[in-house]
Amino acid sequence: xxxxxxxxxxxxxxxxxxxxxxxxxxxxxxxxxxxxxxxxxxxxxxxxxxxxxxxxxxxxxxxxxxxxxxxxxxxxxxxxxxxxxxxxxxxxxxxxxxxxxxxxxxxxxxxxxxxxxxxxxxxxxxxxxxxxxxxxxxxxxxxxxxxxxxxxxxxxxxxxxxxxxxxxxxxxxxxxxxxxxxxxxxxxxxxxxxxxxxxxxxxxxxxxxxxxxxxxxxxxxxxxx
Amino acid sequence: xxxxxxxxxxxxxxxxxxxxxxxxxxxxxxxxxxxxxxxxxxxxxxxxxxxxxxxxxxxxxxxxxxxxxxxxxxxxxxxxxxxxxxxxxxxxxxxxxxxxxxxxxxxxxxxxxxxxxxxxxxxxxxxxxxxxxxxxxxxxxxxxxxxxxxxxxxxxxxxxxxxxxxxxxxxxxxx
Numbered sequence: 229x230x231x232x233x234x235x236x237x238x239x240x241x242x243x244x245x246x247x248x249x250x251x252x253x254x255x256x257x258x259x260x261x262x263x264x265x266x267x268x269x270x271x272x273x274x275x276x277x278x279x280x281x282x283x284x285x286x287x288x289x290x291x292x293x294x295x296x297x298x299x300x301x302x303x304x305x306x307x308x309x310x311x312x313x314x315x316x317x318x319x320x321x322x323x324x325x326x327x328x329x330x331x332x333x334x335x336x337x338x339x340x341x342x343x344x345x346x347x348x349x350x351x352x353x354x355x356x357x358x359x360x361x362x363x364x365x366x367x368x369x370x371x372x373x374x375x376x377x378x379x380x381x382x383x384x385x386x387x388x389x390x391x392x393x394x395x396x397x398x399x400x401x402x403x404x405x406x407x408x409x410x411x412x413x414x415x416x417x418x419x420x421x422x423x424x425x426x427x428x429x430x431x432x433x434x435x436x437x438x439x440x441x442x443x444x445x446x447x448x449x450x451x452x453x
Numbered sequence: 454x455x456x457x458x459x460x461x462x463x464x465x466x467x468x469x470x471x472x473x474x475x476x477x478x479x480x481x482x483x484x485x486x487x488x489x490x491x492x493x494x495x496x497x498x499x500x501x502x503x504x505x506x507x508x509x510x511x512x513x514x515x516x517x518x519x520x521x522x523x524x525x526x527x528x529x530x531x532x533x534x535x536x537x538x539x540x541x542x543x544x545x546x547x548x549x550x551x552x553x554x555x556x557x558x559x560x561x562x563x564x565x566x567x568x569x570x571x572x573x574x575x576x577x578x579x580x581x582x583x584x585x586x587x588x589x590x591x592x593x594x595x596x597x598x599x600x601x602x603x604x605x606x607x608x609x610x611x612x613x614x615x616x617x618x619x620x621x622x623x624x625x626x627x628x
Contacts, residue, residue: 323525324595327554331582334557369525370560440584 262428264453278398281432286423287396291381294359303427308451309346311421313399315353316365321436330371344451350381352393495579500566502575511601512547516627520550521597524568528614532596533572548576555582
C-alpha cells in the first residue's frame with residue numbers, strides 16, 4: 229500500500245475508531261466480514277483505485293430505472309447484483325459487457341435462481357439512451373428486460389452521469405467525434421461489479437470481456453454463502 | 454473523486470474505442486489456448502445445413518474453418534456472407550459456426566436458428582454457452598475466425614471481419 233493512500237484511508241476512519249481499529253477495515257487483514265469472497269490477488273489495496281473494489285460499500289447513490297418508472301437506491305438492493313456501465317451506441321466493449329450480463333441472466337433463469345440475482349447496467353449517455361431506446365437495445369441484445377431482475381439505470385442528465393458514473397464509480401468516459409462516423413461516441417473504461425446483498429463489492433472485474441465462468445462461480449459463492 | 458483520481462482511472466483502466474465490435478480479452482492468461490483442450494464437443498442446432506445433436510470442434514481429421522459469432526454482433530452477419538461466398542470453393546473443408554450466447558426461455562435455440570436461416574447460414578451451427586471455444590482459441594473478439602489443419606493445429610486466428618481473399622490465402626496451402 230502506498231503511503232499516501234494509507235494515510236488517506238487512516239484519515240478517513242481514524243476519527244471514529246482510532247488508527248489500530250482502522251487497519252483491519254481497510255484491507256490490511258486477510259479477511260473482511262462484509263464480504264464472502266477472499267481478497268483477490270492483486271498488487272494494490274481497494275482504497276488505491278478510483279472504483280469501488282473488494283470489501284468497499286457500493287456508492288450511496290440513487291438513479292432512475294426508466295423501464296420500471298422508479299428510482300433505485302443502490303444500497304437498498306437486497307439480492308447479490310451485477311453492475312456495469314455502458315452506452316447503447318457503443319460498438320466495441322459495451323455489447324460484450326451487456327451480453328455477458330445477459331448470458332448470466334439466462335444462466336440464472338435456466339438454473340432456477342433468477343430471483344436471487346439482479347442486474348443493473350447503467351448508461352452514461354442519457355441524452356440518447358431514453359427509455360424507448362433502452363427497450364430497443366434490450367431486444368437487439370436478447371436481454372429479457374421485462375424480467376424482475378433486469379433494471380437499466382439512467383442518470384437524469386449529462387451532469388448527473390458524470391457525477392455518478394465517473395465520480396462515484398470511478399468509470400472514466402469521454403466523448404469523442406470519430407471522423408468516420410456520423411455520431412458521437414465515447415472512450416471509456418470497462419468495469420463490472422459483483423455486489424453482495426449487503427451492498428459491499430465482492431469483485432470488480434476490469435476486463436473488457438469479463439470471463440463469464442469466473443463471474444458465475446463468484447456469484448454462486450456469494451449467493452449461497 | 455478528485456481530478457487526480459480521474460486521471461489515474463483513465464491511465465489505470467485503459468480507454469477503449471475504435472469501430473470494430475472487438476471484444477478484447479481482459480487478462481492475459483485467462484483465455485490462453487492451453488486452458489482448454491481442443492477439440493471440444495458442442496451442441497448443434499436444427500437449422501439450415503445443420504442438425505440437432507453434437508459435434509467436435511474442430512472436425513477431427515479435416516481442415517476446419519471455425520466461425521465464432523453472436524447474433525447481436527452486426528459484423529458477424531457480414532462474416533457469414535463472406536463464408537457463404539467461399540464455401541463452395543472448398544468442398545473438403547469443414548465449416549462450423551458457434552455462438553457463445555446462452556439460450557433461455559426468452560431467447561431460444563429456435564431464435565438462433567431463425568437468425569441463422571435469415572442470414573444465409575448453410576452448415577453446422579452450434580452453441581458454446583460457457584464460451585469455452587472462445588477461451589480455447591484465445592479469441593480476442595467477435596467475429597473470430599480460426600482455421601485448423603487436419604492434424605488439429607491452429608493455422609490462423611483472426612478477430613474482426615475476415616475477407617474472402619484473406620481466407621483463401623489461408624486455406625489454399627492447407628487443402
